[in-house]
Amino acid sequence: MLQKTSQFMREANFIGGEWVKADSGATIDVTNPATGLKIGTVPKSGKAETRRAIEAAETAFHSWKKTSVLERHKLLRKLHDAIMDNQQSLAELLTMEQGKSLTEAKGEIAISAAYVLWFAEEGRRAYGDVVPSPWADRRILVTKEPTGVVAAITPWNFPSSMLSRKLAPALAAGCTTVVKPASQTPYSGLAWGALCEEVGFPKGVVNIVTGSAGEIGDEICANPLVKKITFTGSTEVGKMLMAKAAATVKKVSMELGGNAPFLVFDDADVDRAVEGAMVAKYRNSGQTCVCTNRFFVQAGVYDAFVEKLAEASRKLKVGPGLEDGTQQGPLIDGKAVEKVEEFVSDATAKGGRVVTGGKRHALGGSFFEPTVIADAKPDMMFMKEEIFGPIAPVFKFETEEEAVRLANDTEFGLACYFYTGNLARAFRVMEGLKYGMVGVNEGLITTVEAPFGGVKESGIGREGGHQGIEDYLDTKYVCIGGL
Numbered sequence: 001m002l003q004k005t006s007q008f009m010r011e012a013n014f015i016g017g018e019w020v021k022a023d024s025g026a027t028i029d030v031t032n033p034a035t036g037l038k039i040g041t042v043p044k045s046g047k048a049e050t051r052r053a054i055e056a057a058e059t060a061f062h063s064w065k066k067t068s069v070l071e072r073h074k075l076l077r078k079l080h081d082a083i084m085d086n087q088q089s090l091a092e093l094l095t096m097e098q099g100k101s102l103t104e105a106k107g108e109i110a111i112s113a114a115y116v117l118w119f120a121e122e123g124r125r126a127y128g129d130v131v132p133s134p135w136a137d138r139r140i141l142v143t144k145e146p147t148g149v150v151a152a153i154t155p156w157n158f159p160s161s162m163l164s165r166k167l168a169p170a171l172a173a174g175c176t177t178v179v180k181p182a183s184q185t186p187y188s189g190l191a192w193g194a195l196c197e198e199v200g201f202p203k204g205v206v207n208i209v210t211g212s213a214g215e216i217g218d219e220i221c222a223n224p225l226v227k228k229i230t231f232t233g234s235t236e237v238g239k240m241l242m243a244k245a246a247a248t249v250k251k252v253s254m255e256l257g258g259n260a261p262f263l264v265f266d267d268a269d270v271d272r273a274v275e276g277a278m279v280a281k282y283r284n285s286g287q288t289c290v291c292t293n294r295f296f297v298q299a300g301v302y303d304a305f306v307e308k309l310a311e312a313s314r315k316l317k318v319g320p321g322l323e324d325g326t327q328q329g330p331l332i333d334g335k336a337v338e339k340v341e342e343f344v345s346d347a348t349a350k351g352g353r354v355v356t357g358g359k360r361h362a363l364g365g366s367f368f369e370p371t372v373i374a375d376a377k378p379d380m381m382f383m384k385e386e387i388f389g390p391i392a393p394v395f396k397f398e399t400e401e402e403a404v405r406l407a408n409d410t411e412f413g414l415a416c417y418f419y420t421g422n423l424a425r426a427f428r429v430m431e432g433l434k435y436g437m438v439g440v441n442e443g444l445i446t447t448v449e450a451p452f453g454g455v456k457e458s459g460i461g462r463e464g465g466h467q468g469i470e471d472y473l474d475t476k477y478v479c480i481g482g483l
């Protein structure tokens with residue numbers, strides 16, 4: 001077993017302010033994807049533990065919702081400071097369980113803290129309305145109230161920041177929470193419990209349960225005390241949660257899969273486009289829902305783009321995340337590697353040309369070479385499916401209309417990117433792309449100030465921006481008569 005490097009590493013559930021084991025005592029092993037070695041264990045909990053966490057959140061809600069917005073603001077600011085004071089240690093824990101480079105992990109922790117600060121501020125601006133009344137003797141008020149107990153289910157690719165943008169607005173709004181982190185990366189989620197405890201959040205405001213996704217998810221969906229589910233993960237699981245949550249008409253926010261296109265037009269600055277492509281493709285080793293899944297490049301700059309992208313991809317330093325200079329960590333597990341291998345063999349069988357990479361990395365384990373595949377065609381798997389790995393398929397197109405049509409030919413609609421030097425085209429294409437987020441001559445667009453989220457089957461709701469707190473507030477209309 002590895003040495004426990006972080007003071008925030010917890011191997012227990014956090015329920016009603018207590019650190020507790022699963023009822024059965026059963027545990028799940030957590031491994032380091034860079035070494036394959038066990039880091040530790042977390043409780044394998046089920047329905048009973050989840051029910052208790054929900055009840056603790058419900059009890060805490062009665063007093064938490066009555067705290068002043070300024071009190072919540074101050075606690076969230078303390079939480080922000082605690083995260084930043086411990087950035088290095090939290091980032092090491094994150095790299096150890098998730099695999100990403102320490103530089104990226106430190107960035108993720110900083111973004112987590114930034115969401116906390118942002119929503120601490122937005123909580124103070126959750127204004128209602130006073131509406132001009134059509135009646136002389138009545139007045140109309142519209143107020144905002146916290147929704148209630150919120151359940152947050154989070155994925156393994158950004159185990160800290162995906163939780164932050166749910167937890168922070170929920171707490172700022174006056175909601176209490178039950179969190180289920182992904183079983184591959186539970187420690188960054190549990191660390192939020194340790195941090196909230198340290199800065200003095202009341203018991204039961206934040207509860208965290210690890211274990212069986214199916215059992216915990218079923219209890220969350222069925223329990224009428226839960227008023228909202230916020231989920232980041234696969235479209236498949238998101239749809240299932242929405243269907244189950246319908247039984248008690250819960251509010252839902254869904255951040256689901258993507259299939260991001262990246263368009264490069266003949267009039268683009270190709271060097272800038274390659275720079276943007278490197279971030280949009282290889283961040284977190286390609287394991288983000290906004291990572292480019294399909295590059296579409298116009299015929300005039302196709303060869304130059306492919307060559308430059310391949311050259312930059314070859315230079316990426318692959319290695320364990322904790323090693324100095326690493327730019328690409330391992331994939332999350334062996335299954336993920338098998339899946340990217342399937343994308344490569346499907347593409348080569350259908351005429352795709354591997355320009356660089358294309359196979360497991362010499363380091364072994366779940367390391368994979370940064371890969372560029374030219375001559376991509378619409379019948380290849382990556383036209384429809386999310387790659388979630390370091391493979392860059394490049395399609396060639398002739399006309400703007402063709403590029404926009406191909407880019408939109410997917411049930412997903414999360415992020416997209418395009419590069420052009422022509423202003424009129426920039427507007428045409430921006431308006432033509434059916435996506436929730438568009439990067440124009442930019443490959444990295446996520447920031448706490450802007451609304452993150454998708455259209456079509458990529459999800460419902462927005463996280464970040466001033467929109468990000470709305471999902472945790474209910475609107476109440478009050479009519480005051482007899483005046």
Ligand code: ADP
Binds near residue numbers: 180214233
């Ligand atoms: P990914 O493919 O990124 O792992 P998943 O949708 O499988 O995406 O996982 C995202 C989160 O959803 C994780 O915390 C996972 O444990 C959880 N999850 C998976 N299956 C279910 C389920 N049936 N009910 C509730 N949560 C689930």
